[in-house]
Amino acid sequence: EAQVTQNPRYLITVTGKKLTVTCSQNMNHEYMSWYRQDPGLGLRQIYYSMNVEVTDKGDVPEGYKVSRKEKRNFPLILESPSPNQTSLYFCASSLSLGGLSYEQYFGPGTRLTVT
Amino acid sequence: RKEVEQDPGPFNVPEGATVAFNCTYSNSASQSFFWYRQDCRKEPKLLMSVYSSGNEDGRFTAQLNRASQYISLLIRDSKLSDSATYLCVSGGSGGYNKLIFGAGTRLAVHP
Numbered sequence: 001e002a003q004v005t006q007n008p009r010y011l012i013t014v015t016g017k018k019l020t021v022t023c024s025q026n027m028n029h030e031y032m033s034w035y036r037q038d039p040g041l042g043l044r045q046i047y048y049s050m051n052v053e054v055t056d057k058g059d060v061p062e063g064y065k066v067s068r069k070e071k072r073n074f075p076l077i078l079e080s081p082s083p084n085q086t087s088l089y090f091c092a093s094s095l096s097l098g099g100l101s102y103e104q105y106f107g108p109g110t111r112l113t114v115t
Numbered sequence: 116r117k118e119v120e121q122d123p124g125p126f127n128v129p130e131g132a133t134v135a136f137n138c139t140y141s142n143s144a145s146q147s148f149f150w151y152r153q154d155c156r157k158e159p160k161l162l163m164s165v166y167s168s169g170n171e172d173g174r175f176t177a178q179l180n181r182a183s184q185y186i187s188l189l190i191r192d193s194k195l196s197d198s199a200t201y202l203c204v205s206g207g208s209g210g211y212n213k214l215i216f217g218a219g220t221r222l223a224v225h226p
Contacts, residue, residue, distance in 0.1 A: 035216075037156075040123075040218055041218060042119075042202070042216045042217055042218035042219060043159070043202070043216040044216075045213065045214075048213070058213075088156060090158055090159070102147075103149060103161045103164060104161075104214060105161075106158035106159050106160070107158060108157070108158050109156070109157065109158050111156075
């Protein structure tokens with residue numbers, strides 16, 4: 001089954017304790033992206049990756065890191081989480097061909113609370 | 116001004132009603148557009164793609180007006196199961212697949 005998986009699904013942590021949210025896709029997609037969703041603000045892009053070893057900042061990258069060592073995996077790292085990073089996080093993947101934007105497939109989401 | 120703007124709703128409609136959502140976008144160079152459906156803080160799922168002037172899929176019709184820079188979604192014969200938040204999305208023009216999401220329009224269909 002084609003899917004994007006994220007782990008953990010729920011996480012409560014304390015300020016400053018490093019954490020990693022994993023994301024994996026089995027569709028051989030080149031493009032992967034991380035979003036956060038907050039009430040009234042919609043989905044905002046944190047980081048994206050066009051392919052292995054190619055990553056770039058989205059609209060709200062501060063406080064986050066990513067890596068893309070393998071095509072299928074795109075972990076999101078919070079080196080020193082703060083309460084304003086409490087949010088619902090989604091990983092997504094899609095094809096990446098030419099100039100058009102293609103539909104993105106989303107993971108089930110990770111609900112993060114930082115106290 | 117937000118790049119993609121939607122009326123947040125909620126739209127409360129009875130079963131069987133026809134309901135329409137509009138969405139405006141600011142980037143005139145956008146080439147592709149989508150409607151996603153999101154249930155109760157679950158992951159967004161693609162409802163329809165809109166690459167040209169419009170698209171129809173069963174009870175759902177999406178239309179694109181490039182001159183006025185808006186996209187619409189029409190739902191006919193609403194079902195209880197249509198209750199969800201509908202996200203309007205515009206695709207970037209820079210060739211790197213950036214999608215800009217609206218904040219969503221909430222639809223509640225009641226018996």
